[in-house]
Amino acid sequence: MDNDIAKTLYSQNDIHEACVRLGEQLTTDYADKQPLVISVLSGAVFFTTDVVREMDVYADMDFIDVSSYNGGLESSGNIDLVTDLSTDVKGRDILIIEDIVDTGRTLKYIIELLYKRNAKSVKVCALMDKPTGRKIEVKADYVGFVVPDEFVVGYGLDYKGLYRNLPYVGVLKPEIYE
Numbered sequence: 001m002d003n004d005i006a007k008t009l010y011s012q013n014d015i016h017e018a019c020v021r022l023g024e025q026l027t028t029d030y031a032d033k034q035p036l037v038i039s040v041l042s043g044a045v046f047f048t049t050d051v052v053r054e055m056d057v058y059a060d061m062d063f064i065d066v067s068s069y070n071g072g073l074e075s076s077g078n079i080d081l082v083t084d085l086s087t088d089v090k091g092r093d094i095l096i097i098e099d100i101v102d103t104g105r106t107l108k109y110i111i112e113l114l115y116k117r118n119a120k121s122v123k124v125c126a127l128m129d130k131p132t133g134r135k136i137e138v139k140a141d142y143v144g145f146v147v148p149d150e151f152v153v154g155y156g157l158d159y160k161g162l163y164r165n166l167p168y169v170g171v172l173k174p175e176i177y178e
């Protein structure tokens, strides 16, 4: 896989440092809450497992699977709820964990769904924010890195289903894209 990468944007160490920094903030902010942490499958799983272990708070965990990219470079614009939560969110303080906020469509869909179900508060922790991609006004409350306007892979993020298990975040060589 390394041979397909044109450049590394965030190394394993960069990501670890971001998780520690975010974990400290979240530990402070959720000290007296017992949040429900919701990880957005599949991309956010890697970041979730690392960042929650830096949070020294009692927390419940759940997962939601929504998808809009079908593995490629462009958001289809339609969000599919593939697998729903198994927890009742009514009255809960929710912390959504995402790998990247790009157009904002995925987050907007999930935030609206949670408030429709009467969540008490909804905040977002994203490893990466790509503000140049934004089509919908939505913002993450906790951000690891503000990324340039490039399609990134690794540490959960895929191109055609591959590269999720790359331990760092990078950009593919142009010849890899079909």
Ligand SMILES: O=P(O)(O)OC[C@H]1O[C@H](OP(=O)(O)OP(=O)(O)O)[C@H](O)[C@@H]1O
Pocket (backbone or CB within 6 Å): 040, 041, 042, 043, 044, 066, 067, 068, 069, 070, 071, 075, 098, 099, 100, 101, 102, 103, 104, 105, 106, 107, 157, 158
């Ligand atoms: O801000 P947006 O333009 O909505 O893009 C961000 C979303 O896109 C990717 O997920 P994807 O839908 O590709 O599914 P995946 O997590 O299973 O890879 C990524 O993991 C985010 O969840």
Ligand SMILES: Nc1nc2[nH]cnc2c(=O)[nH]1
Pocket (backbone or CB within 6 Å): 069, 100, 101, 102, 103, 150, 151, 152, 153, 154, 157, 158, 159
């Ligand atoms: N792999 C990947 N998925 C995304 N989904 C939204 N933006 C991106 C991106 O830059 N890379």
Ligand SMILES: [Mg+2]
Pocket (backbone or CB within 6 Å): 040, 041, 042, 043, 044, 066
């Ligand atoms: Mg995703």
